[in-house]
Amino acid sequence: MDKKIIFSVDDLTDGEVSRLFFTSRTISALKKTKAEQYANALVLTAFFEPSTRTRLSFEIAALRLGMKVSNFHPFSSSLSKGESIDETLRSLLALAPDILVVRQQEPLRKDLFSLANVSIISGGDGVNEHPTQALLDCFTLVNHFRSDDLFAKNILIIGDVAHSRVAHSNIKLMSRLGANVSVLAPKPFQITENLGQKQSLLSFSECSGEYDVVMCLRMQKERMIDGCLMSDTDYFYNYGLTLTRLFKMGPQCMVLHPGPMNVGVEIDLAVFNHPQSLIQKQVENGVLVRSALLDLCL
Numbered sequence: 167m168d169k170k171i172i173f174s175v176d177d178l179t180d181g182e183v184s185r186l187f188f189t190s191r192t193i194s195a196l197k198k199t200k201a202e203q204y205a206n207a208l209v210l211t212a213f214f215e216p217s218t219r220t221r222l223s224f225e226i227a228a229l230r231l232g233m234k235v236s237n238f239h240p241f242s243s244s245l246s247k248g249e250s251i252d253e254t255l256r257s258l259l260a261l262a263p264d265i266l267v268v269r270q271q272e273p274l275r276k277d278l279f280s281l282a283n284v285s286i287i288s289g290g291d292g293v294n295e296h297p298t299q300a301l302l303d304c305f306t307l308v309n310h311f312r313s314d315d316l317f318a319k320n321i322l323i324i325g326d327v328a329h330s331r332v333a334h335s336n337i338k339l340m341s342r343l344g345a346n347v348s349v350l351a352p353k354p355f356q357i358t359e360n361l362g363q364k365q366s367l368l369s370f371s372e373c374s375g376e377y378d379v380v381m382c383l384r385m386q387k388e389r390m391i392d393g394c395l396m397s398d399t400d401y402f403y404n405y406g407l408t409l410t411r412l413f414k415m416g417p418q419c420m421v422l423h424p425g426p427m428n429v430g431v432e433i434d435l436a437v438f439n440h441p442q443s444l445i446q447k448q449v450e451n452g453v454l455v456r457s458a459l460l461d462l463c464l
C-alpha cells in the first residue's frame with residue numbers, strides 16, 4: 167500500500183476530499199467488500215495532549231471496521247524516564263502499525279515520519295492544523311445543505327482563531343469548497359496570514375445578517391503564553407453566541423462548535439440545544455469521516 171501522511175487539509179487533493187465525503191456516506195457498504203483488508207489492519211493512536219472526541223472516534227471507527235487498535239498512553243510511558251517525544255515516535259513507528267494517529271503540542275515534522283512505511287494522520291498539532299476536524303465539519307455542512315460543496319455559503323467563525331488549529335484547517339478547507347469565510351474576534355485572536363478568509367470583523371455590530379453558518383470557538387487558554395486576554399464573563403458579553411445574536415446572523419443560520427465546549431463562555435446552552443445546532447451531529451459524523459480516512463490510508 168502507498169502510505170499517506172495527512173498533517174494538513176493541503177495534504178489531500180480535491181478528489182480525495184470528494185472521495186472521503188462519498189465514503190463517509192457509504193462506509194457500511196465498504197465493510198463487507200473490504201472485511202479481510204480491514205481485519206489485517208492495525209491502528210495505533212498516540213495522543214500527547216488530552217482528547218475526548220478525536221481519539222475515541224478514531225478508535226471507534228477502526229473497531230467498527232473490524233480493525234485492531236492499540237493506544238499509546240503518554241502518562242504511563244517511558245516519557246517519564248526522560249525519553250523525548252521524537253524518540254518515542256520513532257519507537258512507535260518501529261512497532262509497525264499500518265496507521266499511526268498522532269496529536270502533539272509541537273508542529274508535526276514530516277521528515278521524522280518519511281522513512282517509515284506507516285500512514286500518519288494528525289489528530290491536531292499545536293496551533294497548526296486539525297485536518298480531520300475540518301473534514302468532519304465540512305462533511306456535516308455538505309450533508310446538511312445536501313450539496314457536494316459549500317459554494318457561496320457565508321460562514322462566520324467567532325473567537326480565538328489565532329490559537330485554534332481547527333479554525334486554521336477549516337478556513338482553508340471551507341474556502342476551497344467555495345464558502346465565503348469571515349472571522350469575528352478581538353484583535354489579539356485574529357490571524358494576520360491569509361488562509362482564505364474574506365473578512366475580519368471585531369464586533370457583532372459589524373456582522374451582515376446573511377450567514378448560513380456560524381462556528382463558535384473556545385478560548386484556547388492552554389496555548390496563551392502571556393495569560394488569558396479576557397475573563398470568561400467579558401468574553402461571553404462581547405463574543406458569546408446567544409439566541410438573540412444567532413437570530414440576527416441569518417434566517418436559518420446553522421451552528422457548529424468543534425468542542426471542547428465551554429457553555430456560558432463562547433456559547434449559550436439554549437443555542438447548543440436549538441434545532442439550528444449541528445454540534446451533536448459533528449461528533450456523530452466524526453466516526454464516519456475518520457472511518458473513511460482509515461479506508462483511504464489502506
Ligand code: CP
Binds near residue numbers: 217218425
Ligand atoms: N475537537 C476536538 O479535537 O476535540 P477533542 O480535543 O476532544 O479531541
